[in-house]
Amino acid sequence: MRYAISSNVYTRFSLLESIERIHHCGYSALEILADFPHVSPLDVTYHEAKQVSRLLEQRGMSVSNINANTAVCVFPLAQNSGETIFEPSLCNRKEEVRLQRIRYTERCIDLAVEWGASCVSITSGKCLAGNHPDQAYEFLVDSISRILQYAEKRNIRIGMEYEPGLLIENANEAQRVLETFDCNSFGINLDIGHAEVLGEPLAETIQRFNEKITNIHLEDIRGHKHYHLIPGEGDIHFEAVLEALQSIGYDRYITFEIYPYSDDPDGAAKRALAHMMNYNYTH
Template identity: 25%
Template sequence: MSEPPTTEPSARTTEPPAPTTAPSITAPPTTEPPTTALRFGYGTNGLTDLRLEDALVLLADLGYDGVGLTLDHMHLDPLAPDLATRTSRVARRLGDLGLGVTVETGARYVLDPRRKHGPSLLDPDPDGRAARVRLLLRAVQVAADLGAHAVHCFSGITPHDVPSTDTATAWERLAGSLAPVLDAAATARVPLAVEPEPGHLLATLADFHHLRRLLGDPGPDILGLTLDIGHCQCLEPATPADCVRDAAPWLRHVQIEDMRRGVHEHLPFGEGEIDFPPVLEALAAAGYQGLTVVELPRHSHAGPELARASIDFLRQGTGMRGATAP
């Protein structure tokens, strides 16, 4: 998902934080053949002023291949009654429209109306962590029922209240919280795709590899990676295209938007600093099979217009042609 928590301003940084530990460079084997056909989606967290039905029809009309579906009260509420029935209806509609889907879990206030993205997997309160785990378990079931490519999640920020949480304890909480979710993902055959998020405990690709080793390297079809291209520009030492190449064996979900170095602000294409053709070429060369989802969670007021402009931009960047919606 996503965007910085309100407790952390979008301040400029001069250098990215040192990785928690050096990443392992041993890549798991890949069995999928390379392909140059990228599949583009748009995140419903950037279309929150639309009913879900209207958002899905809009994206299909514009020629998108899929949708990043954030579970939240205005679209598919994971906490309201009759979730299975409502999910079944969405699955049928996605099928009718020919849209693929990735389930995203970055809704701001879905669990707590007063704490943005709270409680997290790092919450000092075990009951708080358990609430987030239950949400992720529901997301895995929803993803299985929708035929989704992956379930997205992130770690959360390390709590700094009294008493402050030390780094080792935070990693222990994260690994322990994710263990039952990974079991459910393995059973459902839907990978959990963890997103490095600026300001969070798991902020970088190096941190993802640290978590992978802590969990005994379950494999990318169980524990995969959500790579946000803007976050690479914001924080990683490598270029976004090099990040794609380095992360390719673990990629199970991709989010894309423009961004500037050192500033965690999701921007429409052309308003930041990213050179996108090399990024798109790297994704195609990697044989990435999932959705590449436009992530503009603070631009819902202009969602339909930005959805149209974004697919045109991405098509131009890949040399694709397609009709725009009437």
């Protein structure tokens, strides 16, 4: 297992500044937030993308995942939806909104190729007014089908992340989506904290998804409240999590997602890594 950290805890800094700071905190990998203020995938220029590539190479940094879970950078198209985080979504009932999110995700796939990431994470979005879950699911499946056609040609895996409150919000619903496609290019971006919030047995959930896990999001959770804590500050038994990952031969990244700590991202990054290095499951 290799540790990375999501740049979404560094939202007070540019992406280039975030890469430098994460490097100085002792990391050799990061997840890149494909959203404001780090990258606006539909607007990023060739020169800007190459700047990131050069800095990653200079610092010997790898990219664990392109985080395409939120798209505030393209939100104006869906500004009347009342949802400001996950829209425009892949399950929105308006086709023009879904197509905007599909184009955004395709551009994230291009950036994954450019920056050497093997996977891009996505979410389903919420069921907004007038969009029954059954209908929303049909829209989601159609959107994912289009994204996978694009991703497969570029050898990038797409990882669905489930989250409480979304259309796809638990392991059973994520399993249903996986079985709908059943292809190597589609898997799960497994957020351990989300599983903990939902009361899902963590080791069993890891073993359930097994080789379908494209990336791990890791944070601590206390009292099943959906608030991302630094590992060691909540209730998660991380040794059991690491043992489960080792049992399935997981050799991809474990990415810390501790965005509530934007006031002191360096301190949070160092504390997260220091806590997890206490366990003997890293290389």
